[in-house]
Amino acid sequence: MNPIPLQHIVIVGGGSAGWMAANMLAHQWGPRGARITLLESSDIGIIGVGEGSTPYLRQFFARLNISEAEWMPACNASYKCGIRFPNWSEVQGYESYVHPFFNQADLAIGSEFFTNACLRRRGSEVDANPQDFFIAAELARQRRAPHYLPRKDGKPSQATDYAYHFDAGLLGQFLRKHALKLGVSHLIGTVNQVRQLENGDIQSLQLADGTVLDGDLFIDCSGFRGLLINETLGEPFLSFADNLFNDRAIAIPTALPEDEDIPSETVSSALKHGWAWQIPLSHRFGNGYVYASSFVSDEEAERELRAFLGPAAEGQTARRLQMRVGRVAQHWRNNCLAIGLSQGFIEPLEATALMLIQFSVELFIAEMEQGQFSRQRQAPFNRRINQMFEGVRDYVVTHYQLNTREDSDYWRENRANRKISDRLASILEVWDRGGDFESELTRHGDDLMYIRPSWYCLLAGMGRFPARLQASKASPAPLGKEPARRSLEQMAQQFYGHRQYLQLLAQH
Numbered sequence: 001m002n003p004i005p006l007q008h009i010v011i012v013g014g015g016s017a018g019w020m021a022a023n024m025l026a027h028q029w030g031p032r033g034a035r036i037t038l039l040e041s042s043d044i045g046i047i048g049v050g051e052g053s054t055p056y057l058r059q060f061f062a063r064l065n066i067s068e069a070e071w072m073p074a075c076n077a078s079y080k081c082g083i084r085f086p087n088w089s090e091v092q093g094y095e096s097y098v099h100p101f102f103n104q105a106d107l108a109i110g111s112e113f114f115t116n117a118c119l120r121r122r123g124s125e126v127d128a129n130p131q132d133f134f135i136a137a138e139l140a141r142q143r144r145a146p147h148y149l150p151r152k153d154g155k156p157s158q159a160t161d162y163a164y165h166f167d168a169g170l171l172g173q174f175l176r177k178h179a180l181k182l183g184v185s186h187l188i189g190t191v192n193q194v195r196q197l198e199n200g201d202i203q204s205l206q207l208a209d210g211t212v213l214d215g216d217l218f219i220d221c222s223g224f225r226g227l228l229i230n231e232t233l234g235e236p237f238l239s240f241a242d243n244l245f246n247d248r249a250i251a252i253p254t255a256l257p258e259d260e261d262i263p264s265e266t267v268s269s270a271l272k273h274g275w276a277w278q279i280p281l282s283h284r285f286g287n288g289y290v291y292a293s294s295f296v297s298d299e300e301a302e303r304e305l306r307a308f309l310g311p312a313a314e315g316q317t318a319r320r321l322q323m324r325v326g327r328v329a330q331h332w333r334n335n336c337l338a339i340g341l342s343q344g345f346i347e348p349l350e351a352t353a354l355m356l357i358q359f360s361v362e363l364f365i366a367e368m369e370q371g372q373f374s375r376q377r378q379a380p381f382n383r384r385i386n387q388m389f390e391g392v393r394d395y396v397v398t399h400y401q402l403n404t405r406e407d408s409d410y411w412r413e414n415r416a417n418r419k420i421s422d423r424l425a426s427i428l429e430v431w432d433r434g435g436d437f438e439s440e441l442t443r444h445g446d447d448l449m450y451i452r453p454s455w456y457c458l459l460a461g462m463g464r465f466p467a468r469l470q471a472s473k474a475s476p477a478p479l480g481k482e483p484a485r486r487s488l489e490q491m492a493q494q495f496y497g498h499r500q501y502l503q504l505l506a507q508h
């Protein structure tokens with residue numbers, strides 16, 4: 001193996017971003033001689049939320065050869081088959097819908113949903129709520145794990161896709177232990193001065209106790225403040241406040257009833273000034289309210305969340321958080337790479353932050369290797385990461401654009417907001433006029449972070465059907481929700497119960 005020219009990589013920050021980066025870099029470059037140090041402050045805490053993932057996290061653990069039996073019980077993790085969105089829409093029959101993760105089993109019934117969604121948006125009276133057509137939605141409804149029971153005939157089961165819920169603090173501890181095994185050095189200290197070379201590169205960090213830390217590459221995982229990327233290098237932060245109004249969150253954990261099975265979906269319910277997440281871990285619920293401080297005070301938001309959670313929240317302490325929503329202009333600049341909240345954050349509606357962390361580190365590794373460890377790949381790297389942030393932003397903004405709630409200015413103003421990207425405006429226009437939606441999605445290609453099924457689920461799931469219903473049904477008659485649900489109900493019997501499967505994992 002060729003040695004790499006990066007001798008010392010210094011990571012500032014011991015939150016999820018820091019430890020994910022440390023593991024990936026140590027796995028990739030440790031064997032080729034790179035020394036990696038992670039520094040975190042005992043005076044500045046981690047954000048400590050972030051309990052839901054996308055399916056992409058499976059590849060993170062696979063890359064590190066960490067099995068589910070190893071990490072999931074250690075992090076009180078559970079399975080996530082998708083996200084349910086109650087009360088975003090007031091359209092009859094679409095008051096709640098599911099954004100499922102897609103499975104091979106969906107080739108049968110799920111594909112009918114797309115036909116129905118197209119017919120429905122052109123006015124045919126057919127069923128088009130995704131929660132009635134996808135196996136993941138049914139698994140969540142029955143509180144099952146996305147793992148098949150062993151087949152009697154010994155044949156391999158169909159592939160299923162899914163994501164996870166986990167305790168963010170425990171995940172950090174697990175990743176720390178693993179990184180230490182891979183040879184990462186761990187330092188506790190607070191940076192109070194950064195020395196730079198004439199060309200702006202970071203030369204060293206000075207800690208409060210006087211220690212000086214040199215490095216070739218500095219990874220800024222310092223959270224929202226962006227200690228290196230913003231405060232030191234002066235990289236501008238581009239706010240998304242024009243399209244995403246939410247800038248605050250309140251988190252309150254509650255108990256998980258032991259006599260019930262564990263839900264296998266995130267529930268993101270719209271409230272009066274934002275939305276509340278409910279994330280089932282194996283031992284408790286993580287709950288929180290994401291809202292806009294320009295529409296509601298922190299006190300009122302907390303009252304609203306407590307009322308929503310009911311007696312389960314009595315006596316539980318609330319944590320209040322501020323969010324910096326947007327992204328930096330360049331994520332990799334000089335010899336500094338920003339990863340995690342320091343590089344940007346899109347509010348957690350689709351739980352995409354860890355995915356963006358993982359993708360950024362993976363792409364950085366690939367670009368560095370392709371550019372022979374020079375900076376020649378900096379520009380394409382930054383372009384691609386920006387494209388990802390904007391792709392995720394557009395998909396999240398769409399939820400607000402499509403809402404049909406009338407109970408507050410928050411929802412009315414979100415719906416009326418015209419400060420959206422040209423791309424999103426065009427997608428909505430083509431959908432609304434009954435145009436060629438497939439070509440529209442294809443036209444945007446990689447700019448859309450979300451694949452075709454996700455767009456259909458969101459638009460149809462929220463009941464965005466501008467064409468008036470025509471009396472006659474479409475011909476030939478499409479699959480109705482009742483027969484679809486019956487088939488899915490049967491199919492779901494082939495899967496483990498959620499608690500049962502988590503217990504099996506814990507026994508391994």
Ligand SMILES: Cc1cc2nc3c(=O)[nH]c(=O)nc-3n(C[C@H](O)[C@H](O)[C@H](O)COP(=O)(O)OP(=O)(O)OC[C@H]3O[C@@H](n4cnc5c(N)ncnc54)[C@H](O)[C@@H]3O)c2cc1C
Nearest residue numbers: 013014015017041047050052191222223340341348353354
């Ligand atoms: C309300 C909310 C909900 C979220 N939900 C999700 C979700 O469901 N899914 C998801 O993927 N993500 C979610 N996220 C995002 C997720 O929490 C973060 O992306 C993730 O935890 C990474 O954070 P971080 O490591 O970048 O920063 P932090 O956790 O803030 O860590 C910062 C680190 O930097 C260190 N540091 C700072 N300054 C210094 C200094 N001067 N010297 C030394 N060290 C320093 C601190 O000690 C700390 O270790 C959510 C975020 C919020 C706000």
